[in-house]
Amino acid sequence: xxxxxxxxxxxxxxxxxxxxxxxxxxxxxxxxxxxxxxxxxxxxxxxxxxxxxxxxxxxxxxxxxxxxxxxxxxxxxxxxxxxxxxxxxxxxxxxxxxxxxxxxxxxxxxxxxxxxxxxxxxxxxxxxxxxxxxxxxxxxxxxxxxxxxxxxxxxxxxxxxxxxxxxxxxxxxxxxxxxxxxxxxxxxxxxxxxxxxxxxxxxxxxxxxxxxxxxxxxxxxxxxxxxxxxxxxxxxxxxxxxxxxxxxxxxxxxxxxxxxxxxxxxxxxxxxxxxxxxxxxxxxxxxxxxxxxxxxxxxxxxxxxxxxxxxxxxxxxxxxxxxxxxxxxxxxxxxxxxxxxxxxxxxxxxxxxxxxxxxxxxxxxxxxxxxxxxxxxxxxxxxxxxxxxxxxxxxxxxxxxxxxxxxx
Numbered sequence: 001x002x003x004x005x006x007x008x009x010x011x012x013x014x015x016x017x018x019x020x021x022x023x024x025x026x027x028x029x030x031x032x033x034x035x036x037x038x039x040x041x042x043x044x045x046x047x048x049x050x051x052x053x054x055x056x057x058x059x060x061x062x063x064x065x066x067x068x069x070x071x072x073x074x075x076x077x078x079x080x081x082x083x084x085x086x087x088x089x090x091x092x093x094x095x096x097x098x099x100x101x102x103x104x105x106x107x108x109x110x111x112x113x114x115x116x117x118x119x120x121x122x123x124x125x126x127x128x129x130x131x132x133x134x135x136x137x138x139x140x141x142x143x144x145x146x147x148x149x150x151x152x153x154x155x156x157x158x159x160x161x162x163x164x165x166x167x168x169x170x171x172x173x174x175x176x177x178x179x180x181x182x183x184x185x186x187x188x189x190x191x192x193x194x195x196x197x198x199x200x201x202x203x204x205x206x207x208x209x210x211x212x213x214x215x216x217x218x219x220x221x222x223x224x225x226x227x228x229x230x231x232x233x234x235x236x237x238x239x240x241x242x243x244x245x246x247x248x249x250x251x252x253x254x255x256x257x258x259x260x261x262x263x264x265x266x267x268x269x270x271x272x273x274x275x276x277x278x279x280x281x282x283x284x285x286x287x288x289x290x291x292x293x294x295x296x297x298x299x300x301x302x303x304x305x306x307x308x309x310x311x312x313x314x315x316x317x318x319x320x321x322x323x324x325x326x327x328x329x330x331x332x333x334x335x336x337x338x339x340x341x342x343x344x345x346x347x348x349x350x351x352x353x354x355x356x357x358x359x360x361x362x363x364x365x366x367x368x369x370x371x372x373x374x375x376x377x378x379x380x381x382x383x384x385x386x387x388x389x390x391x392x393x394x395x396x397x398x399x400x401x402x403x404x405x406x407x408x
Contacts (some may be wrong), residue, residue, distance in 0.1 A: 032063055038335075040342040050329040060086045064095040068340065076113060079103050094130035095340075101139045103346070107221070121142055127159070134165025135340050138196060140271055143369045145227045146219075155294050157200040167336045167391070169393045172329035173351030174198045175361040177280060178208040180301040180321045186212045186264065187233065187281040187302065190287070191346055201203065212275070216287050219257035222248075235273070237263025251292075258289045265305070266290075281354050300358055315369060325355055327381070330389040341398045345351075352389035356382060360395070363402055379403050 010171040033048030046069040052062045067082035080103055084095035089397055101122035120143050126136035141156035143149075160166065181187060188194040195215045201207045201401040212232035218224040222243060225236035235261055237243050244256040267273035275350040285293040288305070300313045300321035303308040313321075359382040366375035383399050386392040 001108070008237075009172040012052070030059075030065075033065065035074065038156060038342050038345050040346045042069050042342065045069050046073060054282055058089065059208065059352065060096070060179060063089075064093065064099060067096065068100045068102075071099055072342075076103055076198050092125075092129040093135055094126040097126035098136045098139060098340075099137070101126060101143075102262045105139060106143070107142065107218075111363055115372060116143065120147070122364065131159065132161055132163045132338075134160050134257070134336075134338060137163075137330075138192075139167070141196070146221075146223050146361045148227065148230065154203055157203045158211070160196065160200050161204045165336060165338060165346065166200070167334055168332040169330045169334045169351050170197055170243075170348060171201070172326050174201055175352070176321075176325050177209065177301050178202070178315075179213055180324060181208065181278065184210045184212075184275045184278045185302075186214055186277045188277070188283055188288075188305070189213060189215050190280060190282040190284060191215075191347075192341070193348060193350070196232060196282050216257045216283065219260055220255055225260070231265045232274075235267075236260065237267055237273075241313060252290055254289070255287075257287065261292070261305075262289045265289075277305045279305055281357070282350060298361070300361075313361070315362070321356075322358050322362050322378075325358075327385050327388075328404070329332075330355065330385065334390070349389070349391055352385075352391045353394065355389075356386055356391060356395045359385070360398060362403065363406075376406050 013056065016270065016391060029052035033045045033052060035045075036042075038158055039046035046066065049062060049066040049069055053059070053066055056062060063082050063086040067079045067086065070076075070082060071079035076277065079099060083096045083099040083103070085402035086093050087100075091397065101119045104113075104115040104119040104122065106119070113234070119139065123136055123139040123143055126133060127140055128134070137156045137159045141153055141160075144156060151221070164216070170193055174194065176185075178198055179199060188196070189198065195213060198213045202209055202213065212228065212234045214228060214234070215224075224241075225234075225238075228234040229236065238256075246253055246255045248254070261277070264273055266279055266371070268275075269275065277401045279288070279298075279302065281298070281301070284297060288296075292305060295305070297312050300318050309315055330352045330382060335345040336348070339345060359378060363375045363378050366372070379399060380397070383392075386395045386399065
């Protein structure tokens, strides 16, 4: 009996070792995959998720991350199959429903594979399964705009704020931008984090409802101008009885959004539009009409568009907008832990970077006005701010050079 007992113990030990090794492989591969995924290295992340999935094929969390990575790489069929596999194991998995909603979302996918109805169905099932999942509420919000469903739009915005989907720095940056805009401005925005939070702050907190927040990507669609008219009373400057298509002008593609921006500027010039057109400092000039790109004037919290006069933010304006910012808010983590978008995560420090740019311009203006002691005070504030907000590496050389000038 003794030798058999020894063999049994050895066999059990070997089995436990194999199980432990397999578990370690799963945990290591999945952890590495998530890290790479949130660094927006999607192909490498997917490889790690595949290893984790091979070692633990029953984990719905691994399956969902693999599905989302596949979707972002354009592997639509893989994403569909994996998300449906996750739902077969867990019929009320909000992550899986959100992946499917995003696959079918007409904004992000072209061709016959899109389905607004399927997107709407899965997005609503996602928030029913998990009412705290802001990723799903973002899809609900976008589809609610398309469907002119104001009730669901408002519910989605309220859920995003209630569940703290946006980080403290992102909310502060959007609050700061909105607060310092001209009355009744049309604010052109670039992406998710300068659009969703701004609209949510308007609706939920009642902040600057006079401002029309206009996302340039959405402005390329035929339905978004209808939403802008209903929400902000903003007219579509282009004919509504025909489809607006992009066209080539030389080597430049003139998008529908560019045509609408140009139309608003013409309406300003002829007096039929009295609202002031501005852009967030987040907007790329390449997304604006060609003849406007050299006519963007930096005004601190925004860019003035199309001004025929040579103007820039005055020293007083720079000081006012910089002093209005809650710099302490940027010491919090800029990327939201509950946001599954790798693009939003890797770009979430844009607010701190833009604040540093405003501060540098303020210090330079004070130096030009021979107010070096005051400029030095702001340099010290900026150096601490850059350190606290995690952007010191990008601005350390500029701040050191400015400090040297002030001391000289």
